[in-house]
Amino acid sequence: MSNRSSYSETSNGARTHPDFKLGEFCIDEDRPMRVVVVGAGFSGIIAGIRFRQKMQNVDLTIYEKNAGVGGTWHSNKYPGLACDIPAHCYQLTFETKTDWSSFYAPGPEIRKYLEGVVDKYKLAPYLKLRHQLVHARYDEPSGRWLLRVRKTTITPEGEHTEEFDDAADFLFTGVGLISRWSWPEINGLKSFGGKLFHSANFDTGDQTWQEAAHEWSDKKVAVIGVGSSAIQIVPALQDKVKHLTNYVRGKTWLSTPFSGSKMAELAHRDPNTENYVFTEEDKKKFNDPEYYKHFRHDLEADVNSMHAATLRGSTMQEETRAAFKQSMQKKLAKKPWIADHLVPDFAVACRRLTPGPGYLEALCKDHVDFVTSHIKRITPTGIETADGKHTEFDIIICATGYDTSCQFEFPMIGRGGVLLQDKWRPHPETYLTICVDGFPNWFFSLGPNGCVGSGSLLIIMERQVAYAVQAAQKLQRERLKSIEAAPAAVRDFDQYLEHHFPKTVYSEQCRSWYKMGKDEGRVTGLYPGSSLHAVRALERPRWEDYTYERLDSVNRFYWLGDGQTYAEKTMTGDRKDFLFAWFDTGAWYLNDDEIDYPPVPEN
Structure with a gap:
């Protein structure tokens, strides 16, 4: 807004402001900016690459609380850990890997891929491992984020922690919605005298889980849960232990392992497999750039074609439901009663869908039990169910998921001292899933409503990062103090979101992390549309949906500088x-x- 009384007229009638001076810089002489990225999973790695690529005069730091990069692929080490979408669709658009070992790649292979990306793009100097953000506050006078970081150092004497302060002109977080695991609320859980594991913290010391499992051949093991982790753990462990019991409270759909034309082609090559292992001949073909380009394109097109199945009453939903039900019943033919307790009444994709190679077959083994009775309590020697039955176990694995409340584990304070945790109660509201009103100069990836229930997730991460980089570029180029989503824009997006989800299967009654772990209610985990829709929505920022503060001047054209470009100003010789x-x-x-x-x- 202009203040006419602060202007004066010159002799020729032009208006001028007494506080305005031309900038002593060129129009393309970018102001110095400090960018802090939190998290070194896929999103943080992409951000580290793109901020350096797209911006000049940037001081970049990536803080990661773990001892290595990879995010969930570093912290998770449970038996059977693998990607549940095709490996060739779970890589960056600009960093191709042609030698994936199998259709659904194991976790260690994905982690190694990410470590290779970090090495190739020389991100190590910008990475601060074992550095955890513990407090963040937006400072309104300076337009900067004031950060408190906890550094952990491992020495022969043990673990040492210290905290220090940092500040950022622009903050990007890629910590995800489901990064904090939690123990299930079961009476007596900590009284168990055997080995107790959580799938998200599968600590076997210096051993891999395979090495540890060599000693479990005479052990009785319980796996609690039927989410994606449990569905991978059960088949991985069943042939390595004496007896395995899976405690299941709810129902879930397991997809057929190969859907779509390109996937069907792989199934035809080996009809007896649920996770196709690529042959040396396959990998040799992938070395042909054109062949591989078409293979990956067609496969990803298959993955992105499933959005119609998430719409209530659609033909694809009904066909998919019938196919999955038939597939599950066929695999459970030896123990058909399990299908009565496992095949859902709700629509396919209402809760997270997984292919679960080998899970149903594992349940049919003679030494594997499937228990649906509610767990009453855990005793020092085993598990007691509501029907009064007590079973002794040597090992209990809780595959019971994460904290899905959309609450950060550290205080995050915006304008006026508003705490993000309070602002996001009873549920979070965002602008296009990437930023929040009242929290300037902060953008994020895979935040509330930032994931997808079908289609490619990595392209969403890439585009969320690209959008954030554009926002930082605007701050830098136009010498702005802050950029912030307008409250009205957040409300409008929220209205769109609320009207979209009732058309989808996600709003049906089923317990899912999509709805903060509830059976029904607000969908907070998923983007309101297909993955391709999200790509289009994020490709061109609507700058009119934001409010701004200028950094150095009362004049909006201060960023024009001294009237010349840097090349003109600095040419010598x-x-x-x-x-x-x-x-x-x-x-x-x-x-x-x-x-x-x-x-x-x-x-």
């Missing part, structure tokens, strides 16, 4: 060098990579 430099920079818009050649119409 003799005449020959001068002409060469001028050719290269004085008409850069004529360079081949700058010219936008329009296609010539054929008719």
Whole structure:
């Protein structure tokens, strides 16, 4: 808003402001900015690459609380850990891996892929491992985020922690919605005298789980849960222990392992497998760039084609439901009663869908039990169910999921001292899933409503990061103090979201982390649309949906600087060098990579 009384007129009638001065910088001389990224999983790694690629004069730091990169693929080490979407669709668009070992890649292979990306793009100098953000507050006078970071150092004498302060002009978090695991609320849980594990904290010391399992051949093991982790753990362990019991409270759909034309082609090559293992011949074909490009494109198109199945009453939903039910009943033919307790009444994809290779077959083994009776309590020697039956166990594995409350584990304070945890009660509201009103200069990936129930997740992460980079570029180029989603824009997006989900199967009654672990209510985990829809929504920022504060001047055109470009200002050398430099920079818009050649119409 302008204040007319603060302006004066010059002799020629022009208005001027007494506090305005031209900037002593060039229009393309970017101001220094400090960018802090929190998390070094997929999102944080992408951010580390893109902020460095797209911005100049940036001081970048990536804080990661774990001892290595990879996020969930670093912290999770449970038996059978694997990706539940095709491996060739679970990689970055710009960093191709052609030698995946299997259709659903094991966790360690994904982690190694991410470590390779970090090495290739030389992110190590920007990474601070074992550094955990413990407090964040937006400072309104400076327009910066004031951060408190806890550093953990491992020495021969033990673990040492210390805290220090940092500040950021721009904050990006890639910590995800389901990064904090929690023990189930079962009476007597901590009284158990045997080995007690959580799938998200499967600590076997210096051993891998495979090495530890060598000693379990005479053990009786209980696995509590029927989510994606339990569905991977049961088949991985069943042939390594004496007896295994799976305690299941709810129902879940297991998809057929190969859906879509490209996946069906793989199934045809080996009809007896549920997780196709790529042969050396396959990998040799993938070395052909054109062959691999078409293979990956077609496979990802298959993955992205399933959105219609998430719409209530759609033909694809009904066909998918019938196919999955038939597949599950067929695999459970040896113990058909399990299907009565496991095949859901709710729609396919109401809760997270997983292929679960080998899970149903494992349940049919003679030494595997499937128990649906409610767990009353855990005793020092085993588990007692509501029907009064007590079973002794040597090992109990809780595959019971994460904290899905959408609450950060550290205080995050925005304008006016507003605590994000309070603002996001009873549920979070965001702008396009990437930022929040009242919390300027902060963008995030995989936050509330930032995931997808079908389609490619990694392209969403890439586009969320790309959007954040554009916001940081705008701050830098226009020398703004803050950029912040307007409250009205957040309300409008929330209204759209609330009207979208009743059309989908996600709003049906089923317990899911999509709804903060509840049977029904607000959908907080998923984007309101397909993955392709999200890509389109995020590709062109609507800057009119934001409010801004200027950093240095009352004049909105202060960023124009001194009227020249950096190349013009800094050119030096003799005449020959001068002409060469001028050719290269004085008409850069004529360079081949700058010219936008329009296609010539054929008719």
